[in-house]
Amino acid sequence: MSVAETDANADAQRPSDMPVALAETPLRRFLSDYFASWIATLALALLLLIACLALLAPLLAPQNPYNLAEVDILDSRLPPGSMGMAGYRYWLGTDGAGRDLVSAILYGLRISLMVGAVSCLIATVIGATVGLTAAYAGGRTESLLMRLVDLQLSLPAILIALMLIAVLGKGVDKVIIALVTVQWAYYARTVRGTALAELNKEYVEAARCLGFSHPRIMFKQILPNCLPPLIVVATIQAAHAIALEATLSFLGVGLPRTEPSLGLLISNGFEYMLSGKYWISFIPGVVLLITVMAINLVGDQLRDVLNPRLKR
Amino acid sequence: MTVGTAPASPLRPTLEVVDLKTYFHTRAGVVKAVDGVSFALAPGEVLGLVGESGCGKSMTGFSIIGLIDPPGRVVSGAVLFGSSNLVGMPEEELRALRGNRISMIFQDPMMTLNPVLRVDTQMIEAVQAHRDCSRSAALGLARDALAQMGISAPEQRLRCYPHELSGGMRQRVAIAIAFINKPDLVIADEPTTALDVTIQAQILHEAQELCRRNGTAMIWITHDLAVVSSLADRVAVMYAGMIVEQGRASEVIRAPLHPYTKGLLGSVPSANRPGARLAQIPGMMPSSLDPAPGCRFLGRCSRAAAECSTMPALTTPIPGREVRCWRPLTAGQQS
Numbered sequence: 001m002s003v004a005e006t007d008a009n010a011d012a013q014r015p016s017d018m019p020v021a022l023a024e025t026p027l028r029r030f031l032s033d034y035f036a037s038w039i040a041t042l043a044l045a046l047l048l049l050i051a052c053l054a055l056l057a058p059l060l061a062p063q064n065p066y067n068l069a070e071v072d073i074l075d076s077r078l079p080p081g082s083m084g085m086a087g088y089r090y091w092l093g094t095d096g097a098g099r100d101l102v103s104a105i106l107y108g109l110r111i112s113l114m115v116g117a118v119s120c121l122i123a124t125v126i127g128a129t130v131g132l133t134a135a136y137a138g139g140r141t142e143s144l145l146m147r148l149v150d151l152q153l154s155l156p157a158i159l160i161a162l163m164l165i166a167v168l169g170k171g172v173d174k175v176i177i178a179l180v181t182v183q184w185a186y187y188a189r190t191v192r193g194t195a196l197a198e199l200n201k202e203y204v205e206a207a208r209c210l211g212f213s214h215p216r217i218m219f220k221q222i223l224p225n226c227l228p229p230l231i232v233v234a235t236i237q238a239a240h241a242i243a244l245e246a247t248l249s250f251l252g253v254g255l256p257r258t259e260p261s262l263g264l265l266i267s268n269g270f271e272y273m274l275s276g277k278y279w280i281s282f283i284p285g286v287v288l289l290i291t292v293m294a295i296n297l298v299g300d301q302l303r304d305v306l307n308p309r310l311k312r
Numbered sequence: 313m314t315v316g317t318a319p320a321s322p323l324r325p326t327l328e329v330v331d332l333k334t335y336f337h338t339r340a341g342v343v344k345a346v347d348g349v350s351f352a353l354a355p356g357e358v359l360g361l362v363g364e365s366g367c368g369k370s371m372t373g374f375s376i377i378g379l380i381d382p383p384g385r386v387v388s389g390a391v392l393f394g395s396s397n398l399v400g401m402p403e404e405e406l407r408a409l410r411g412n413r414i415s416m417i418f419q420d421p422m423m424t425l426n427p428v429l430r431v432d433t434q435m436i437e438a439v440q441a442h443r444d445c446s447r448s449a450a451l452g453l454a455r456d457a458l459a460q461m462g463i464s465a466p467e468q469r470l471r472c473y474p475h476e477l478s479g480g481m482r483q484r485v486a487i488a489i490a491f492i493n494k495p496d497l498v499i500a501d502e503p504t505t506a507l508d509v510t511i512q513a514q515i516l517h518e519a520q521e522l523c524r525r526n527g528t529a530m531i532w533i534t535h536d537l538a539v540v541s542s543l544a545d546r547v548a549v550m551y552a553g554m555i556v557e558q559g560r561a562s563e564v565i566r567a568p569l570h571p572y573t574k575g576l577l578g579s580v581p582s583a584n585r586p587g588a589r590l591a592q593i594p595g596m597m598p599s600s601l602d603p604a605p606g607c608r609f610l611g612r613c614s615r616a617a618a619e620c621s622t623m624p625a626l627t628t629p630i631p632g633r634e635v636r637c638w639r640p641l642t643a644g645q646q647s
Contacts, residue, residue: 026428026473202423208379210411210489212441220437224428 033305040301047294054109061103062088066258073098077277093279095268101279104265105287111261112291115172116242119179123241124234126180127187132218132226134188135195146192152185158247165253175254179241190233194226228306235299239292246288262288325352325392326496326529327376332389332399334368334375341602345371345384347553350626353497353529358520360544360561361533362576364597368553369533373499376531377414378406393497412442415490417500421482425474431485432470438489457488462518480511487515491522498523498530504539516543537580541565549573552608553600555626559633567643569635572609574645607638615639 035041053060063070063086075084076098082090084100092101134145152160164178198204199222207217246263248254250270255261260268262284269280334346346368353359361369374380376391378398391398393414398406410416418424426434435454439445445453451470458466461484474482483503490498500519504512520543523530532544540547540561548558549570557570568574575593595612598604606621607613613620619638626636 202418202420203426205379206416206418206424206486207426208410209377209416210438210441211407211409212411212437213407216437216441221426221429225426227428 030305034301037301037304040297043294043297043301046290047298050109050291050294051113053106054113057103057106057110061100061106063100063103065099065104065107065260071098077272077280079277080279080283092283095265095280096272097268101265101283104260105262105284108260108262108265108284109287109291111172111255111259112242112245112263112288115175115179115245115255115261116238119176119183119241119245120234120238122176123180123183123237124187124230127184128191128223128226128230130184131188131191131193132195132223135192135199136214136218136222142192145188149185149188149192152182153189157182157244161244161248162251162253165248170253170256172255172259175245175248178248179244182244183237183241186233186237187230190229191226194229195222198222198225232299232303232306235295235302239295239299242288242295243292262291326355326357326394327353327531328390328392329372329376330390330392332372332375332391333387334371334380334384335387336384338383338601343599343601344553344603345600346375347600347603348389349550349553349555350389351548351555351558353531355496355527355529356523357546358523358530358532358544360540360547361531361550362535362537362540362547363550364535364576366597366600367550368600369550370501372550373416373501373531373533376497377410377416377499378403379410408442411438411495412493413495414497414499415493415495417483417487417490417498417503419502419505421479421486421503421506422474424486425482427474429473430470431472431474431477435470435485435489435492438492442493453492454488457492458485460491460518460522461485461488462514463488480507480515483507483511483515484518487519487522491526491528494526495528498528499533500530501533502535503532505534505536512539513542519543537565537576549576552597552603554608554636555634556609556636557634559630563633567641569629569633569640570609570637571613571615571641574641575612607636609637615641 034044058064065071070086072085075086075090075094076096078084078090078094080091080093080101082093084090084094090100090102092105094100095104130145130149134142161178161182164181165174168174168177204217204221207221212221245254245261246266249261249263250267252267255264257264265284266281266288269277269282269284272280329352330350332346332349333344336343336345349368349372351359361372363369371380371384375386376398378386378401380386386399389399393409396405398409425431429437432451432454435457436447436450439450439453440447454470455466458469463469463481463484469477469481469485474485477485483506487500487503490500504515507515516539519530522528532539534540544561546559547561547564548555549564549572550556551572557564557568557573559569564573565577568577572593575591578591579593593612598608598611604610605623607616607624610616610620617639624636624638626634627640628634629640
């Protein structure tokens with residue numbers, strides 16, 4: 001045993017001067033991997049810019065498009081760059097009601113992003129819980145929950161959303177409910193798949209041997225290991241949610257006309273498309289495109305960085 | 313050095329396993345993974361459970377802690393721990409014992425630590441799962457537990473993720489977690505198999521110290537007789553789901569009674585016969601699937617006789633020694 005004791009002493013002295021790998025935290029490695037691609041960096045910067053614009057819309061917008069007193073009907077359908085009656089220039093033109101498009105887009109972004117983010121968050125929570133429960137419980141519970149997911153995914157998203165809105169009525173909250181209903185199943189399926197793989201790992205067995213309760217094992221041990229794919233799906237689904245909300249608004253069943261989102265702006269200008277007043281639909285459409293594309297690019301890069309199989 | 317330091321159990325045993333049987337009901341038939349295992353453990357005592365792969369030693373450990381997954385089931389027997397029988401105990405009560413009064417250490421420390429949680433998070437979890445305790449108090453316990461396992465700079469180690477630690481360090485963390493709630497019983501399932509010999513020696517020493525100090529009984533499951541000789545007070549040799557020999561570690565290793573124990577000892581590479589062909593036990597361990605009624609070692613035993621086709625009972629030829637053999641080795645045949 002004396003050999004072991006001297007070894008133990010040697011071991012006790014060595015690690016104190018051995019640099020602990022603090023510089024290489026998972027977060028730092030993740031960040032350096034992420035910013036390795038300039039497209040992804042650009043997309044993230046663009047996304048942050050869009051988010052800031054949306055958040056600060058009341059400060060940045062030259063006019064409050066919801067305040068009818070500020071909107072002049074005589075300024076309607078002015079092309080980009082025209083001077084308005086109120087004495088400022090409409091850089092992106094005006095829509096059919098005389099609203100400044102810059103202001104309308106900023107306020108529209110605000111609603112589109114908010115609806116996308118909130119519905120994505122709620123759907124993530126519901127989907128992750130269902131998926132984790134299905135994987136952990138197994139047996140009949142799993143079959144029941146996953147058949148429900150299959151059923152949900154076999155119906156066209158837009159159809160379910162339309163039906164729900166028809167039943168629930170219009171409004172921001174109703175749209176969010178519809179989006180969550182359409183999307184939770186994607187998260188459930190993703191999390192279940194990952195959790196099933198994690199369940200076979202020994203740390204779960206070890207957690208059981210430590211007498212952890214089932215919720216503790218599920219949410220504190222397994223869920224953190226399921227986060228990488230969940231984050232990727234959440235990003236892509238947030239983009240889908242924004243696009244779907246725009247579709248619903250375009251169809252006239254989404255948000256009320258008093259709170260125009262990007263989809264509603266596109267729909268507002270649709271009737272003027274063929275009379276040459278393209279900007280009313282076109283510019284909000286481009287903004288929607290850029291927003292969804294930026295989110296998707298960020299999501300793609302997250303998927304590449306978080307997927308251990310694609311490690312360079 | 314291990315002999316004589318074990319407390320001479322004035323108290324009742326920490327653990328008493330009585331005729332434990334764990335069977336797996338598969339489509340191919342019944343696999344008798346653990347078939348009538350009995351032993352007792354005094355507080356602070358270390359039992360080495362030895363045997364080759366697939367002999368049921370790990371299954372014995374999992375049966376005690378009540379974590380046999382279907383199609384496996386503990387079909388009969390009792391596991392007396394304190395004043396209660398763990399066999400048939402409600403899951404909630406068992407869960408309260410696990411990690412608190414009974415804990416387990418596994419072979420591969422990379423796999424048993426959660427890869428995405430820091431060491432401190434995992435240790436605090438282990439404490440808070442079993443008692444109401446503030447984060448800072450739990451962190452203090454974690455720091456002490458790491459220091460006891462001979463980890464220097466525990467503060468720094470606590471902030472590490474498992475992948476930032478070496479294999480030996482990770483296993484020390486896993487053992488520290490197992491001991492953090494001062495359990496009465498620790499089941500260690502080949503915890504040093506994946507480590508190199510010097511680290512293994514240190515970890516054995518530290519685990520032994522912890523057991524002595526806290527009065528923790530320990531079952532050390534291993535296939536390595538060298539480990540048993542330096543660590544265990546008593547040893548139980550398992551073969552095909554049954555204990556074939558049991559006794560004080562030093563005595564069993566010096567003078568084995570069962571031909572299988574002798575075969576195991578003979579197949580340890582020895583430094584004083586370099587270049588010599590390694591002795592091995594001919595044949596393979598029989599499948600535990602519907603075993604034949606006779607002695608399980610029959611097919612590989614050089615001493616087999618007619619009576620060996622019926623199962624021998626566990627006998628006590630010498631006080632403190634048990635052997636399951638019709639024709640145990642006598643003094644002249646033991647080396």
